[in-house]
Amino acid sequence: MSIKFEGLEELFDSLEELEDTTNVEAALGTACALVEAAAKQKAPKGTGELRRSITSKVENMEGVVYTPLEYAPYVEYGTGLFAENGGRTDVPWSYLDERGEWHTTSGMHPIPYMRPALNENREKILRILKEGLLSD
Numbered sequence: 001m002s003i004k005f006e007g008l009e010e011l012f013d014s015l016e017e018l019e020d021t022t023n024v025e026a027a028l029g030t031a032c033a034l035v036e037a038a039a040k041q042k043a044p045k046g047t048g049e050l051r052r053s054i055t056s057k058v059e060n061m062e063g064v065v066y067t068p069l070e071y072a073p074y075v076e077y078g079t080g081l082f083a084e085n086g087g088r089t090d091v092p093w094s095y096l097d098e099r100g101e102w103h104t105t106s107g108m109h110p111i112p113y114m115r116p117a118l119n120e121n122r123e124k125i126l127r128i129l130k131e132g133l134l135s136d
Contacts, residue, residue, distance in 0.1 A: 023133075024061065024129075024132045024133060025058050025061065026132060027128050028058045028061070028063035028129070028132070029056075029063065030128050030132075031063060031125040031129060032057070032063040033056060034128070035065045035118050035121055035125070036054055036056040036117075038120065039054050039114050041117075042113035042117055043075070044075065044111050049069065050069060050071075050075060053069045053072070054066070054067045065114070065117070075110070075113070076110060076111070076112055076113060078108055078109050078110030079108050080105065080106050080108070081107045082107045082108060082109045083107060083110070084110055088107065091105075091106040091107065092104045093106075
């Protein structure tokens with residue numbers, strides 16, 4: 001899942017002209033850490049695997065908060081009848097888990113954790129990035 005701020009393309013274009021981007025990258029790292037911590041708090045507890053998998057990185061002037069788990073988008077957006085923006089309607093369906101046990105479901109409700117983590121911290125993120133830009 002990828003979430004981007006809209007309207008920042010011009011800003012990033014101007015960032016390419018900076019000679020020393022150390023402070024901006026540090027600010028990106030701080031902003032990503034803020035969202036990462038919030039997403040970990042909001043992610044469902046379950047086994048804890050999803051929470052532990054949420055991480056962030058900064059590469060080439062781009063900050064990313066993500067989880068490599070295949071099922072993470074299904075938690076965020078829901079599945080089947082309960083999926084945001086429509087989902088599988090041929091319900092219920094059955095599936096075989098990794099232990100060889102069969103389960104039947106009509107889907108699961110979404111449990112957003114990444115988007116709220118970003119949205120609730122937008123102003124802080126902008127302040128952090130602005131401070132990083134002004135200190136260069």
